[in-house]
Amino acid sequence: MLKQLFKRMDRNPLLKNVSKAIQNRLANREVGRIATHFKQYFHTTIAVTDETRNRSFNIRHDVYCRELNFEPVRKDSLEKDEFDSHSIHCLVQHKQSNQFAGTVRMVMSNSKLQKLPIEQFCDHALEHEYLHPKNFSRDEICEISRLAVPAKFRKRKSDNFAGAETGGIDQSVFSDKELRCFPFIAISLYFMAATVTQQRGINHIFVMMEPRLARSLRFVGIPFTQIGKVTDYHGKRAPYHIDPKVLFETLSPGFRKLMDVIGDEMKEQLTS
Numbered sequence: 001m002l003k004q005l006f007k008r009m010d011r012n013p014l015l016k017n018v019s020k021a022i023q024n025r026l027a028n029r030e031v032g033r034i035a036t037h038f039k040q041y042f043h044t045t046i047a048v049t050d051e052t053r054n055r056s057f058n059i060r061h062d063v064y065c066r067e068l069n070f071e072p073v074r075k076d077s078l079e080k081d082e083f084d085s086h087s088i089h090c091l092v093q094h095k096q097s098n099q100f101a102g103t104v105r106m107v108m109s110n111s112k113l114q115k116l117p118i119e120q121f122c123d124h125a126l127e128h129e130y131l132h133p134k135n136f137s138r139d140e141i142c143e144i145s146r147l148a149v150p151a152k153f154r155k156r157k158s159d160n161f162a163g164a165e166t167g168g169i170d171q172s173v174f175s176d177k178e179l180r181c182f183p184f185i186a187i188s189l190y191f192m193a194a195t196v197t198q199q200r201g202i203n204h205i206f207v208m209m210e211p212r213l214a215r216s217l218r219f220v221g222i223p224f225t226q227i228g229k230v231t232d233y234h235g236k237r238a239p240y241h242i243d244p245k246v247l248f249e250t251l252s253p254g255f256r257k258l259m260d261v262i263g264d265e266m267k268e269q270l271t272s
Helices: 002-011 016-041 050-067 117-125 176-200 211-219 244-250 253-271
Strands: 042-047 087-094 100-108 141-148 204-209 236-242
Touching: 016 042, 016 253, 042 050, 042 176, 042 253, 050 087, 050 100, 050 141, 087 176, 100 176, 117 141, 117 204, 117 236, 141 176, 176 204, 176 244, 176 253, 204 211, 211 236, 236 244
Parallel strands: 141 204
Antiparallel strands: 042 087, 087 100, 100 141, 204 236
């Protein structure tokens, strides 16, 4: 009924702005509730041990090697590369099952010899005269890379339990509130990356992503700037840049609450 009402309001030029304002408020209220649920059901952690780092590599292997076929399958089921030694790895863990629901890494650069992946593999796509990694001090740049969410945590009950086919798990073991958090796992990983980079004094974050993902992130208040052309890199992707300080200023209220929930939980890990 609400959708029909908003459609009618959107067709009226005098009511269109009112409709958008109401929808934004409702969306922020919903995201605010989900932020509370997220804290209840999920835990964020920085991988500082071999065991937790291997958990991250295993998730990446399941997603990038077995599911998407972007990388060859490894005998040890760990997807690793030369950038991992100078990266910070983060994980989201489902509290009740202890299963890891997602991972992301921030590739750092300690010298000109340590190029970011975007420089090493996609330098031809970087077209922005100013926003190029080479223009900044190496200790103030990083790249968000290898974000991965297992299939079982990307599915919802409305998918007719498709997760049982792709992830080997019956979605009925998750509550409705937990399932509502699933679409926010990837966003939470970006928020974890932003929190870490802020603490490390990073001023320039780079990432290769699909343009439609960049548009979706802009919708929630994460305004990545496209700095080059779309190229074929594990699919059609383009290079993007963001200043972490801008991200903290542009988030919508609901997602800012989720960011604060994640930041508060990570403070102890970042200062220990």
